[in-house]
Amino acid sequence: MKTSISKAVAPVAFVLALAFTLLLHGAVPFWGTPTLGQAVWTTGFSHSFVNHGLLPYAYDFGAPAPASIAFGLAGAYPAALLIALGMHPADAYAAMVALWLTVAFVSAWWLGIRAGAGSVKSTLAALAWVTMPVIWAHSGYSMLSTGIALLPFYSLAACMLFLDDVQGSRKIGRALLYLSSCLISVFMDGYSFMMFAMGSSIVAAYSFVMNHSTRRRLLTYSLPVHIAGFSLAYVLFALYIGKPSFGAAPLDFFRGWGADVTFFLFPTQGIHWMWDTLGLSVPRSHRELFGDSSVWKTTYLAPLLIAGLLGWLFTFSKSRIASAALIIAVAGLYLSLGPSLKFNSLVPQEIIETGVNMQHMPAELAIAPTGSALLSEHLPGFKNMRASYRWVALAAFGLWFLLLLWLSKAETLGARSAAAILCLAVIGSNLPHPQRYLEIPASNRAQFKAIDTMLVDDMREALQPGEQIAFLPYRNDFLVNYLAPSVPIRTYNIGGDKNLAMARENWPKTMRQFKMNKVDPAFADRLLWLLAQGEADAVVLPYIDMLWAAHAWPGGKIHQKQVQPAIDRLSATGLVDIDTREYYAVVRLNATARVLGQTALQAKLRQTLCLPGFCVRQAASSNAIHSRVGRLSANTLKSDGRRGFLVFGPYEPVESGTYLLVVWGRAPVPAGAWVDIVSSRGSTVHAKFSVPRTASRPDNILLEEKVVFDEAVDDLEVRIFAEEGSRIAITGYELRLARSGPDKD
Structure with a gap:
C-alpha cells in the first residue's frame, strides 16, 4: 500500500516541482520572460541568425564583419529555431530557458535516482x-x-x-x-x-x-x-x-x-x-x-x-x-x-x-x-x-x-x-520574494513587447530595410542587437563589451575616430564626413541610453541634451535633413549634398572641416596638447624658461599630400626655439622650422609653413622645442591638407 502511494505521488511531485521551477525563474512562455536586458541582447543574435539562413553569426549588427556571440550560443541558437517557427523573441527566450532548466532539473533528479x-x-x-x-x-x-x-x-x-x-x-x-x-x-x-x-x-x-x-x-x-x-x-x-x-x-x-x-x-x-x-x-x-x-x-x-x-x-x-x-x-x-x-x-x-x-x-x-x-x-x-x-x-x-x-x-x-x-x-x-517570480517576469515581457510597438515600429518608418546605419555616439548598445534585425538594417553598433571590442577592430577609419559615449567638439563634423564618404546611409542619434533602455524600457531621454548641439550644428550646414522622432533623431544627406556628388562634397568638406586624416587642430587648452616646459594660463601655453618640449603630440593619422601648418602665438624671445613635424615616435622628420622672433601680430600667427607628406602616416606629431631662456606663448596650431597626393611643385 505504501509503495503504491509513493508511486502515485512521485510523478505528481515531479511535475509540480518542475512547474514551480519554471515559474520561479520566470521561464513561462506567453506569460513572462526571465529577464529583459539579456533577453533583448541574446534574441537580437537569434533574430539575426534567422534573417541569414540560421548561420550562427550576426550580419545585421557589429558590421562590417559577421559577429559571433561572445557567450551564450547554446542559448541563442535554440531561441533562433523557436523564432523561425513563429514565436516572439520574448517567448522564444523564455522557452529556451525553460528547456535548459528542465534539462538541469531532470539531471539533478537523475543523480538522485543513481544514488x-x-x-x-x-x-x-x-x-x-x-x-x-x-x-x-x-x-x-x-x-x-x-x-x-x-x-x-x-x-x-x-x-x-x-x-x-x-x-x-x-x-x-x-x-x-x-x-x-x-x-x-x-x-x-x-x-x-x-x-x-x-x-x-x-x-x-x-x-x-x-x-x-x-x-x-x-x-x-x-x-x-x-x-x-x-x-x-x-x-x-x-x-x-x-x-x-x-x-x-x-x-x-x-x-x-x-x-x-x-x-x-x-x-x-x-x-x-x-x-x-x-x-x-x-x-x-x-x-x-x-x-x-x-x-x-x-x-x-x-x-x-x-x-x-x-x-x-x-x-x-x-x-x-x-x-x-x-x-x-x-x-x-x-x-x-x-x-x-x-x-x-x-x-x-x-x-x-x-x-x-x-x-x-x-x-x-x-x-x-x-x-x-x-x-x-x-x-x-x-x-x-x-x-x-x-x-x-x-x-x-x-x-x-x-x-x-x-x-x-x-x-x-x-x-x-x-x-x-x-x-x-x-x-x-x-x-526570493514572491514578486520576483509572480510579477517581474510578466513585467519583463510587457516591456519587451513595448519595445516593438514604441521603437521598432517607429524605426521601420524612419529607416529603410538594408540601410547601413551608425548609432552615435556609440556605447555598449544592447538595444541595437534587437533593433537591427527587427527593422531590418545593418549597423556598426553592437551590444556586449567583448563583442564591441571585436567589432570595433573592423570598423572603417572614420567610425573608429568617434569616442565612446562622448559628443566632442568634432562630433558633428565627423558625422558629416561619415555620411559624405558613404560609410553610412544615415546616422541615428539616440535620446535614450541604448544599454539601460534594454534593461528597463524606455528609461528616460537622458541623452537628448547631449546630442542637441550637434543637431543644431549639422542643421546649420545646409547639407543634411534631420528627422526628429520621439526617442531619437535621424540624420541624412539632403538633396543639395546629393546633387554635388560624393567627390565634390568631400572636396567642399575638406575646406571647412578639420578631422583626423586631413587636418589636425589643437588649442593650447586641449587635453591632446602635451608639454614638459610650459604652463597654461588664460588658454595660452607659455614657456617657463627651461629647455625642453613646449608642445608635443597628438599622434594622429594624416593622408599623403601638401599641408599648411599655422601656429598661433608670439615669441618675443625665441632663443633658438624650433618647430618640427615628425612621425614614428620622432624617428621620421617631415619638416623643421626655426621659431621667428615676433611680437603680437593682429592675426596672432607665429608661424605659417608648407609641409609635404609623400605617404600617409599613422602618428603625426607637432613639436615645439624651447631652448633655455626662450619666451614663447602658444594659443594653438592647425595642420590642414591643401592638396591631396605628393607635392607637384
Whole structure:
C-alpha cells in the first residue's frame, strides 16, 4: 500500500516541482520572460541568425564583419529555431530557458535516482538545486545562470564517464554524451565551463587515487575522452569567436569581485523572502562594498553549508564519491574568495570620496592574500574568471551533492527525517520574494513587447530595410542587437563589451575616430564626413541610453541634451535633413549634398572641416596638447624658461599630400626655439622650422609653413622645442591638407 502511494505521488511531485521551477525563474512562455536586458541582447543574435539562413553569426549588427556571440550560443541558437517557427523573441527566450532548466532539473533528479534516493527524494533534492540563489539571482546575466543550473547535467556526464564500468556500445554512447556536454558548456558560458572542467578533473583524480581497480579504464578510456572533450570544445570556441581567448583583467579586479566571508554566512537584505521576514538579513550596498551587487546577492550559503557538511559526515564511509564532492565544495569556496581574504571588508571613506573605480580593490585593503593570485595571473582559463565570487556556484554544487548523498544513504528514520528537513530548510532559505517570480517576469515581457510597438515600429518608418546605419555616439548598445534585425538594417553598433571590442577592430577609419559615449567638439563634423564618404546611409542619434533602455524600457531621454548641439550644428550646414522622432533623431544627406556628388562634397568638406586624416587642430587648452616646459594660463601655453618640449603630440593619422601648418602665438624671445613635424615616435622628420622672433601680430600667427607628406602616416606629431631662456606663448596650431597626393611643385 505504501509503495503504491509513493508511486502515485512521485510523478505528481515531479511535475509540480518542475512547474514551480519554471515559474520561479520566470521561464513561462506567453506569460513572462526571465529577464529583459539579456533577453533583448541574446534574441537580437537569434533574430539575426534567422534573417541569414540560421548561420550562427550576426550580419545585421557589429558590421562590417559577421559577429559571433561572445557567450551564450547554446542559448541563442535554440531561441533562433523557436523564432523561425513563429514565436516572439520574448517567448522564444523564455522557452529556451525553460528547456535548459528542465534539462538541469531532470539531471539533478537523475543523480538522485543513481544514488538510490528514490523518485520523491530525488525530486526534493532537484528542487533544492534549481532554487539556489546563485542560479536565479544571475538571471540578468543570461547564460551564466543557465550554465550554473546545468552543473548537475555536466556532473551526470562526468559520473557516467569516470564511475561507471560499461562495455561495448555503451562506452561509445557515454563518450559522446561527455563530448556533447563539453561543447554545450563552452558555448553556454565560460564560467560554468571552467567549473565543469575543474569539478570533473577532481572526480577523475579522486577516482584514480582511491580506486586501484579502475586505473586502467581511466587511463585508456575515461581520461582520453575527458582531455579530448575539453580540448575540442576550446578549439571550436576559439575558431568561432576568432581568437584564442579574451583579455585578462587586472588582479585588483579579481580582488574586488571576490566574495567576502560574511556573504556566505549572512543573507543580504531584500533578496531572500524568509530571512527578510524573520528580520535576519543584512543591508548591503555598492556604496560601501567592492564589485557589484551580484557579488553579495548570490553568495549566501549558510543553510546549504550546514547541510552539506552534515551530509559528508554521515556518508563519507558509505559513498566513494562523497569526499570528492567535499573537495569540489572546498575548492569552489576557496577560489570564490579571489586573491585576497575579506571579512566584512568595507571600502574606506577616503576612497568613496575620491570616486575611484570600486570594482577594483587594492591589495593593501584586504586582510591577507589567499594565494590564488598565481592562478588568476598565469593559468589559462583561470585568468578569464575575473568575477572570482562566481566560483561559489561550484561550491554550492558540491555541498548540494553531499546533501543529495545524505538523502539517499540515510538508513534510520531519524537520519532520513533530518536530511529531508534540512533539504526543505535549504529550499525555504533559497526562495526570493514572491514578486520576483509572480510579477517581474510578466513585467519583463510587457516591456519587451513595448519595445516593438514604441521603437521598432517607429524605426521601420524612419529607416529603410538594408540601410547601413551608425548609432552615435556609440556605447555598449544592447538595444541595437534587437533593433537591427527587427527593422531590418545593418549597423556598426553592437551590444556586449567583448563583442564591441571585436567589432570595433573592423570598423572603417572614420567610425573608429568617434569616442565612446562622448559628443566632442568634432562630433558633428565627423558625422558629416561619415555620411559624405558613404560609410553610412544615415546616422541615428539616440535620446535614450541604448544599454539601460534594454534593461528597463524606455528609461528616460537622458541623452537628448547631449546630442542637441550637434543637431543644431549639422542643421546649420545646409547639407543634411534631420528627422526628429520621439526617442531619437535621424540624420541624412539632403538633396543639395546629393546633387554635388560624393567627390565634390568631400572636396567642399575638406575646406571647412578639420578631422583626423586631413587636418589636425589643437588649442593650447586641449587635453591632446602635451608639454614638459610650459604652463597654461588664460588658454595660452607659455614657456617657463627651461629647455625642453613646449608642445608635443597628438599622434594622429594624416593622408599623403601638401599641408599648411599655422601656429598661433608670439615669441618675443625665441632663443633658438624650433618647430618640427615628425612621425614614428620622432624617428621620421617631415619638416623643421626655426621659431621667428615676433611680437603680437593682429592675426596672432607665429608661424605659417608648407609641409609635404609623400605617404600617409599613422602618428603625426607637432613639436615645439624651447631652448633655455626662450619666451614663447602658444594659443594653438592647425595642420590642414591643401592638396591631396605628393607635392607637384
